[in-house]
Amino acid sequence: xxxxxxxxxxxxxxxLRDYSKPLPEDDWExxxxxxxxxxxxxxxxxxxxxxxxxxxxxxxxxxxxxxxPSIFVWLYLGQHNEVINRVAKIEEKMGSSPAPSxxxxxxxxxxxxxxxKKQSSxxxxxxxxxxxxxxxxxxxxxxxxxxxxxxxxxxKDEKEGFSKNEQKxxxxxxxxxxxxxxxxxxxxxxxxxxxGKHHRNSLGKVLGGTIGAVGTGVLTxxxxxxxxxxxxxxxxxxxxxDNFLSTSFIYASRGKRIxxxxxxxxxxxxxxxxxxxxxxxxxxNLFLQSGNWKxxxxxxxxxxxxxxxxxxxxxxxxxxxxxxxxxxxxxxNHKGLFSVQLSPGLQYNITKHFGMYIEPNINWFLNTDDHxxxxxxxxxxxxxxxxxxxx
Amino acid sequence: xxxxxxxxxxRKGETQALGELYKRYSEQMFGVCYRYVGIEETAQDVxxxxxxxxxxxxxxxxxxxxxxxxxxxxxxxxxxxLVYLRNHKMENSEIPIEDLPEEESIVSxxxxxxxxxxxxxxxxxxxxxxxxxxxxMYVFESYSHKQIGEKLGINEKSSSSQFYRAKCxxxxxxxxxxxxxxx
Numbered sequence: 001x002x003x004x005x006x007x008x009x010x011x012x013x014x015x016l017r018d019y020s021k022p023l024p025e026d027d028w029e030x031x032x033x034x035x036x037x038x039x040x041x042x043x044x045x046x047x048x049x050x051x052x053x054x055x056x057x058x059x060x061x062x063x064x065x066x067x068x069p070s071i072f073v074w075l076y077l078g079q080h081n082e083v084i085n086r087v088a089k090i091e092e093k094m095g096s097s098p099a100p101s102x103x104x105x106x107x108x109x110x111x112x113x114x115x116x117k118k119q120s121s122x123x124x125x126x127x128x129x130x131x132x133x134x135x136x137x138x139x140x141x142x143x144x145x146x147x148x149x150x151x152x153x154x155x156k157d158e159k160e161g162f163s164k165n166e167q168k169x170x171x172x173x174x175x176x177x178x179x180x181x182x183x184x185x186x187x188x189x190x191x192x193x194x195x196g197k198h199h200r201n202s203l204g205k206v207l208g209g210t211i212g213a214v215g216t217g218v219l220t221x222x223x224x225x226x227x228x229x230x231x232x233x234x235x236x237x238x239x240x241x242d243n244f245l246s247t248s249f250i251y252a253s254r255g256k257r258i259x260x261x262x263x264x265x266x267x268x269x270x271x272x273x274x275x276x277x278x279x280x281x282x283x284x285n286l287f288l289q290s291g292n293w294k295x296x297x298x299x300x301x302x303x304x305x306x307x308x309x310x311x312x313x314x315x316x317x318x319x320x321x322x323x324x325x326x327x328x329x330x331x332x333n334h335k336g337l338f339s340v341q342l343s344p345g346l347q348y349n350i351t352k353h354f355g356m357y358i359e360p361n362i363n364w365f366l367n368t369d370d371h372x373x374x375x376x377x378x379x380x381x382x383x384x385x386x387x388x389x390x391x
Numbered sequence: 392x393x394x395x396x397x398x399x400x401x402r403k404g405e406t407q408a409l410g411e412l413y414k415r416y417s418e419q420m421f422g423v424c425y426r427y428v429g430i431e432e433t434a435q436d437v438x439x440x441x442x443x444x445x446x447x448x449x450x451x452x453x454x455x456x457x458x459x460x461x462x463x464x465x466x467x468x469x470x471x472x473l474v475y476l477r478n479h480k481m482e483n484s485e486i487p488i489e490d491l492p493e494e495e496s497i498v499s500x501x502x503x504x505x506x507x508x509x510x511x512x513x514x515x516x517x518x519x520x521x522x523x524x525x526x527x528m529y530v531f532e533s534y535s536h537k538q539i540g541e542k543l544g545i546n547e548k549s550s551s552s553q554f555y556r557a558k559c560x561x562x563x564x565x566x567x568x569x570x571x572x573x574x
Contacts, residue, residue, distance in 0.1 A: 007500045008498040008499060008500050008502060008503040008565075009503075009530055009558070010500075011500045011503040011504050012503045012511060012530070012561075013530050013531055015503070015508055015511060016422070016508060016511055016531070017531065018422075019426070019508055019512055020418035020419045021418060021422060021425065021431075022418060023421060027417065027435075028410055028413050028414055028417070031413065031442065032406070032409075032410065032413075034439070035442075035443055035446075
């Protein structure tokens with residue numbers, strides 16, 4: 001304040017600084033009854049033991065949500081190490097014997113169901129074949145014919161999904177291994193950033209509709225583990241690790257609430273996914289395939305039913321058909337994959353805009369793509385867990 | 392109850408201590424809210440809300456000094472009043488330029504002192520909302536115009552001009568009141 005003209009203001013401030021006005025006599029009683037009764041009501045609404053139980057349930061839920069991806073990563077790393085160890089062992093054996101094919105015995109295959117790559121999209125996995133050099137083909141084929149029931153597949157028809165090195169060996173023979181000894185573990189780690197008037201699940205408790213962009217990072221591992229004891233002696237063993245390291249997904253969706261719990265939404269989008277596949281054949285033809293790009297264009301329709309919802313938790317069930325076109329190595333596969341997905345979802349809303357969710361899902365593929373005619377797995381389970389941000 | 396045991400009791404959530412705190416300071420704090428809000432009933436509601444904040448935040452108050460306590464209470468009352476005003480912004484609360492006094496009336500220190508407290512308070516509460524808010528913050532809370540601008544989300548110059556207008560209006564009212572008294 002300026003000294004010149006503001007002296008009167010200072011005087012005014014002094015006069016009014018401690019201004020007080022008598023309040024009604026029962027003011028405190030009125031205030032206390034209102035303030036404390038509200039407080040008591042609130043505490044009566046949720047008893048302390050329930051609060052504690054909720055608190056622990058929340059902690060447990062967060063731990064579970066964190067643990068699940070960790071288990072998945074751990075399994076993946078375990079499998080990866082196992083493959084490397086087996087490679088090392090075989091290399092060691094091979095070192096002592098320059099002619100591995102003569103050292104190993106014939107494989108005995110009881111079930112000749114073939115497992116081959118399912119070049120689908122989200123739930124893609126399973127590609128296992130043993131690659132053999134053409135020089136060995138004849139020798140082993142003779143043995144196979146004598147001793148085992150193994151189905152072979154001519155590589156000549158294959159044009160997609162293999163690296164250039166492999167393509168040089170077009171006259172190689174592929175031997176497919178039994179699916180009965182296949183173990184598949186699949187998981188996703190995803191985070192969604194959504195712009196729009198979302199609510200607490202993927203579709204949103206939206207009245208006006210939502211349009212936005214989603215960035216999704218997905219780590220998926222599909223492990224194909226074969227009965228190593230059966231094949232180790234045959235010298236024909238191979239493991240496949242498909243790791244989808246990143247995915248970007250742009251989508252537009254619109255949701256509408258039909259009733260209190262039922263929400264309906266439509267979403268469509270384009271996803272780009274980078275896949276790193278490691279194929280390890282555990283004989284002398286060790287090879288590694290990596291950097292396999294996969295691009296999917298998908299359309300899907302989703303129906304979401306919010307089963308239960310409270311401040312911190314949302315339980316929902318979503319289901320719907322999906323149709324996806326597949327692009328690989330710049331080749332457009334016009335024959336799309338049609339599937340139906342059912343997935344219950346549970347989201348823990350840590351804050352209003354931030355939540356962790358887990359969505360186990362089951363996909364039913366109604367058709368296959370061109371190269372999947374052998375023991376195709378129509379029913380594929382999966383789990384997606386991640387973080388979801390809503391604005 | 393001395394101030395230390397009063398604050399300790401409030402920290403422990405003792406109803407008696409909370410009641411004592413309320414009774415001891417509510418009338419003064421009402422004055423703070425009233426000065427900002429300008430309506431007695433509303434000021435009382437705002438003060439109640441502010442006291443609920445006081446009760447829940449008193450654990451974070453680490454002093455046994457009464458001056459500090461009063462300053463802390465005053466700050467909470469001011470904040471609560473500003474929140475109220477922000478949420479219930481009045482439309483067209485500014486006075487048209489032509490209604491503003493052409494010249495600033497000269498008010499002396501003694502002029503201000505000679506006017507009863509209640510009358511001065513009425514004059515302030517009758518100022519347009521925007522002017523009143525800036526005037527209160529500048530004169531009673533000693534905020535600079537820059538700080539007022541930041542807190543209210545307005546331009547520093549706007550704060551300055553609103554204060555000037557408030558001051559002119561108030562000076563005019565004081566002069567009118569004194570002239571009326573002379574007669």
